[in-house]
Amino acid sequence: MADVRIERITKQFGQAIAVNDLSLHVRDHEFVSLLGPSGCGKTTTMRCVAGLERPDAGQIFIGERDVTTLLPRDRDVALVFQSYALYPHMTTRNNIGYPLRLRGMDKPKRDAAVEETAMMFGIDELLERFPRQLSGGQQQRVALSRAVVRQPRAFLMDEPLSNIDALLRVTMRAELKRLQQQLGITTIFVTHDQVEALTLSDRIVVMEFGTVQQVGKPLEIYRQPANLFVARFVGSPPMNFFEGELRSEAGETVFVSDMLRVPVVAPRHAPANRVTLGVRPESLTVESAPSDGATRAKIALLEPLGYETIVHATIGSDVVRSRVADGEDLAVDQDVWLRIGSELLFDTQSGVLLS
Amino acid sequence: MSVRSLPLATNRPGRWQAVQHLWQIPEQRLALLLLLPSLLVVLLTMLYPLIVTIRMALSSERGQFVGLGNLTRLATTNIFLESMSFTLRFSAFVVIVSLLLGLGLALVVNSIYVPMKTLWITILIIPLMVSDIVSAVVWRLMYHPTIGILNYALSLVGLPRVDWLGKSSTAFFSVGIIEIWRSAPFFFIMLYAALQLIPPDVYESASVDGAGGVRAFFDMTLPYLRPVMTVALMLQFIGATRAFGIIVGATEGGPGRATWTISYFIYRYAFRAQQMHFASAAVLVLVLLTIVAGVLFFRFVWVQRDAA
Amino acid sequence: MQPNASASNAGKRALVYLVLALALIWTLFPIYWVVVTSLKSNAELAASTPSLLPLQPVLDGYRTVIERGIPRMALNSVIVAVGTTIVSLALAVPGSYGLTRLGLPRRIGTPLALAIGFALIFPAIAIVVPMFQLAVRLGIYDQLGTLILLNVPFNAAFALWVLRTVWMDIPRNIEEAALLDGDTRFTAFRRVLLPAMLPSLIAVAVLVFIFTWNEFLFALIFSTSPRAMTLPIGIAAQVPQHELSWQIVAAAGTVALVPVVAATVLLQRYLVRGLTFGMAK
Numbered sequence: 050m051a052d053v054r055i056e057r058i059t060k061q062f063g064q065a066i067a068v069n070d071l072s073l074h075v076r077d078h079e080f081v082s083l084l085g086p087s088g089c090g091k092t093t094t095m096r097c098v099a100g101l102e103r104p105d106a107g108q109i110f111i112g113e114r115d116v117t118t119l120l121p122r123d124r125d126v127a128l129v130f131q132s133y134a135l136y137p138h139m140t141t142r143n144n145i146g147y148p149l150r151l152r153g154m155d156k157p158k159r160d161a162a163v164e165e166t167a168m169m170f171g172i173d174e175l176l177e178r179f180p181r182q183l184s185g186g187q188q189q190r191v192a193l194s195r196a197v198v199r200q201p202r203a204f205l206m207d208e209p210l211s212n213i214d215a216l217l218r219v220t221m222r223a224e225l226k227r228l229q230q231q232l233g234i235t236t237i238f239v240t241h242d243q244v245e246a247l248t249l250s251d252r253i254v255v256m257e258f259g260t261v262q263q264v265g266k267p268l269e270i271y272r273q274p275a276n277l278f279v280a281r282f283v284g285s286p287p288m289n290f291f292e293g294e295l296r297s298e299a300g301e302t303v304f305v306s307d308m309l310r311v312p313v314v315a316p317r318h319a320p321a322n323r324v325t326l327g328v329r330p331e332s333l334t335v336e337s338a339p340s341d342g343a344t345r346a347k348i349a350l351l352e353p354l355g356y357e358t359i360v361h362a363t364i365g366s367d368v369v370r371s372r373v374a375d376g377e378d379l380a381v382d383q384d385v386w387l388r389i390g391s392e393l394l395f396d397t398q399s400g401v402l403l404s
Numbered sequence: 405m406s407v408r409s410l411p412l413a414t415n416r417p418g419r420w421q422a423v424q425h426l427w428q429i430p431e432q433r434l435a436l437l438l439l440l441p442s443l444l445v446v447l448l449t450m451l452y453p454l455i456v457t458i459r460m461a462l463s464s465e466r467g468q469f470v471g472l473g474n475l476t477r478l479a480t481t482n483i484f485l486e487s488m489s490f491t492l493r494f495s496a497f498v499v500i501v502s503l504l505l506g507l508g509l510a511l512v513v514n515s516i517y518v519p520m521k522t523l524w525i526t527i528l529i530i531p532l533m534v535s536d537i538v539s540a541v542v543w544r545l546m547y548h549p550t551i552g553i554l555n556y557a558l559s560l561v562g563l564p565r566v567d568w569l570g571k572s573s574t575a576f577f578s579v580g581i582i583e584i585w586r587s588a589p590f591f592f593i594m595l596y597a598a599l600q601l602i603p604p605d606v607y608e609s610a611s612v613d614g615a616g617g618v619r620a621f622f623d624m625t626l627p628y629l630r631p632v633m634t635v636a637l638m639l640q641f642i643g644a645t646r647a648f649g650i651i652v653g654a655t656e657g658g659p660g661r662a663t664w665t666i667s668y669f670i671y672r673y674a675f676r677a678q679q680m681h682f683a684s685a686a687v688l689v690l691v692l693l694t695i696v697a698g699v700l701f702f703r704f705v706w707v708q709r710d711a712a
Numbered sequence: 713m714q715p716n717a718s719a720s721n722a723g724k725r726a727l728v729y730l731v732l733a734l735a736l737i738w739t740l741f742p743i744y745w746v747v748v749t750s751l752k753s754n755a756e757l758a759a760s761t762p763s764l765l766p767l768q769p770v771l772d773g774y775r776t777v778i779e780r781g782i783p784r785m786a787l788n789s790v791i792v793a794v795g796t797t798i799v800s801l802a803l804a805v806p807g808s809y810g811l812t813r814l815g816l817p818r819r820i821g822t823p824l825a826l827a828i829g830f831a832l833i834f835p836a837i838a839i840v841v842p843m844f845q846l847a848v849r850l851g852i853y854d855q856l857g858t859l860i861l862l863n864v865p866f867n868a869a870f871a872l873w874v875l876r877t878v879w880m881d882i883p884r885n886i887e888e889a890a891l892l893d894g895d896t897r898f899t900a901f902r903r904v905l906l907p908a909m910l911p912s913l914i915a916v917a918v919l920v921f922i923f924t925w926n927e928f929l930f931a932l933i934f935s936t937s938p939r940a941m942t943l944p945i946g947i948a949a950q951v952p953q954h955e956l957s958w959q960i961v962a963a964a965g966t967v968a969l970v971p972v973v974a975a976t977v978l979l980q981r982y983l984v985r986g987l988t989f990g991m992a993k
Contacts, residue, residue, distance in 0.1 A: 099888075101888050136889075136907075442803040445864060449865035529983065530972075532987070535928065543742060589739075593984055594988055671929075675844075687841065702830070
């Protein structure tokens with residue numbers, strides 16, 4: 050096992066910059082997710098670590114070794130592909146055993162290792178089957194077994210859960226987490242699914258435009274998004290935003306927009322220009338009677354999810370979303386009063402978090 | 405179980421070492437290196453003869469430069485024009501009938517009433533694998549005036565005997581049928597494969613919309629088959645215009661010169677009449693037509709693949 | 713189900729079976745007729761009405777065919793077909809890999825693919841005269857090797873064209889997985905990619921073999937003596953001009969048909985895959 054250090058790598062495809070001067074340190078035993086929309090450079094970054102792409106500039110270290118120019122085979126990392134990439138002409142047994150065969154392990158030892166790993170994933174009954182005879186979830190487990198069996202220095206996973214159905218995805222997610230805790234192998238996990246990133250990771254790297262937007266623990270990312278992009282991307286339903294400015298009134302700082310007046314905690318650096326107020330849907334409480342500091346809104350849409358209800362309400366022309374535990378007495382077109390619990394302030398122009 | 409301590413086995417020196425080194429050069433250069441032999445072989449086989457042909461076509465049989473003399477002579481040579489006309493009529497006839505037969509068979513074999521589809525496919529594609537010369541021989545035995553079965557069949561129902569390959573009025577169809585026998589299975593197999601790719605829900609939604617039977621065929625099946633049909637048509641048409649072995653085997657161009665194709669014309673003039681320079685002019689015409697066909701063909705195939 | 717619906721189903725079923733019966737006769741009867749004729753004697757062939765079965769099957773036709781050196785020609789055909797298949801695939805397998813898998817830019821790859829595709833429809837008759845003169849000048853006329861050399865370009869172009877689509881259908885991830893598992897690009901090609909495409913490779917090999925086994929034009933022009941004559945030439949030479957001894961050519965035709973029909977029956981799945989350019993899996 051080893052840590053993975055990415056130092057200022059850049060990768061261009063023709064005119065398009067996929068990864069732009071990116072640095073990242075994944076510690077030993079750590080599970081790190083690269084999270085971002087498609088085209089943000091997360092997969093390219095991971096492929097550079099794997100050796101499937103050569104960065105135009107920068108260096109990559111696995112452990113103490115500079116692997117920047119090494120072939121994939123010499124890096125001792127395993128990659129689980131979104132499409133599983135099982136060898137179609139090999140049985141499960143031979144698929145899992147292939148990396149061991151390339152290391153010259155003799156057949157009895159290889160079989161023992163394969164069987165042990167297959168047992169761990171509950172696919173020991175499927176060893177003599179070919180990939181085309183397996184379901185998606187089973188293929189997924191074979192791909193994971195093939196990665197695990199050789200005890201690589203690092204795991205790389207490229208959206209490994211996105212090709213299986215929703216129900217199985219939840220099971221596999223739990224299984225991945227258990228596996229990583231059990232084996233403690235350094236893992237880089239590429240995903241566009243924030244739930245996967247939030248539930249699995251020790252740390253999350255949010256990416257956009259080939260650069261790191263924020264690195265942090267899941268709850269940090271959620272609670273203290275470094276900028277507007279992260280704030281917008283993480284969280285479902287997404288955070289509510291209001292544009293306005295800060296005013297000082299009677300020693301208090303107040304956020305003022307066309308529709309809102311909210312007292313806020315003064316940021317350390319007072320912005321010169323306009324600010325954006327961000328409020329998570331769960332920080333927006335819905336009250337059915339007016340009170341001081343609450344803003345009047347009208348319910349436009351209700352999405353009851355059973356354990357909670359998403360309330361879409363309009364303030365003027367803005368639509369805001371709130372999640373409430375019990376929405377039974379709410380109705381569409383009803384007038385309600387919204388109260389902001391906790392909020393974040395961003396510089397509108399630079400997008401940087403102020404509070 | 406310590407896997408990491410094991411070295412990668414593929415590093416050992418051995419018989420593949422030289423090739424291994426080769427494969428470590430940069431990707432795109434390797435790509436060209438791997439392609440080079442086949443490209444050289446394929447392109448030289450087209451280009452060298454083409455250059456020689458152009459030179460020959462512009463000179464007389466004794467090697468004197470005659471400019472376009474051979475080509476103008478070609479334009480006034482009746483048998484060349486007749487060969488061209490026969491080739492085009494013959495190819496059109498063969499391709500159209502083969503398409504209809506192949507389509508019909510594909511639909512029939514694809515129907516729910518046919519068990520053991522693999523067996524039927526196996527049987528029906530056999531003629532596709534039979535060579536032109538053997539097909540010609542096979543059918544000459546069918547057509548033979550006395551030992552052939554066809555005339556016997558006609559006599560059973562009281563019809564007069566037909567000299568199938570011996571009269572120019574019937575030779576066109578008789579040779580055409582031989583080529584259809586070999587060519588219809590190609591349409592069958594291509595269209596049958598294409599039918600398998602039509603998603604079944606297309607028919608379900610069609611039947612919900614009230615389109616059944618014939619209507620569903622024209623509105624749903626045919627549009628799905630059209631791209632494959634076009635490719636098969638063009639391939640087989642190009643193939644049919646090259647008919648040579650079948651002519652040598654079935655009629656030797658006869659009766660008279662009634663079944664001369666372009667290829668047969670070139671062969672006769674180059675190797676029987678020993679007028680290779682004159683024949684080269686005809687080759688040039690054929691190559692030009694092929695280029696036209698090629699442009700049409702690849703424009704279609706390429707557009708289709710890019711759209712997919 | 714309504715009674716008239718099931719009646720129309722019965723009608724459809726009858727129509728389908730009728731078509732199948734006709735197709736069966738149309739496809740197989742000519743072949744059956746060659747085999748039957750090959751077993752007839754001269755006397756039987758002279759009869760005024762042909763019989764559907766050989767009344768007294770004799771092997772005269774086959775005996776004559778052996779006397780006239782057809783087995784040697786069949787052997788020549790095998791040599792040319794095997795040689796062409798091996799050389800064509802040796803060129804086309806790495807060639808198609810290079811064309812599709814090594815990041816060749818489109819502006820280079822597309823024209824190359826088009827050139828290969830054009831070779832596919834290039835008329836064989838167009839190269840015959842210059843190549844004939846060249847072969848005579850080089851002193852390689854009337855040799856089996858020359859026939860292989862002539863057959864290779866067209867079949868290599870065919871193999872390249874089909875294998876190109878085969879490579880494009882093999883996911884790149886499989887190769888990448890092998891690279892990470894410890895393969896080099898070459899061992900990944902040899903141990904993972906080649907085995908993965910083996911069925912298609914067999915399909916192409918069988919088709920190239922059959923195409924060459926059937927080849928007539930080059931064989932007609934580039935061979936004059938039994939040492940280089942192939943089976944199609946031998947068959948064409950057995951067609952009688954006037955006499956009725958058609959059992960000889962029928963026997964020769966049967967010899968040529970046997971491997972082709974056998975290959976079709978045994979390798980049907982592969983053939984269909986190759987013929988439809990991978991459309992049918």
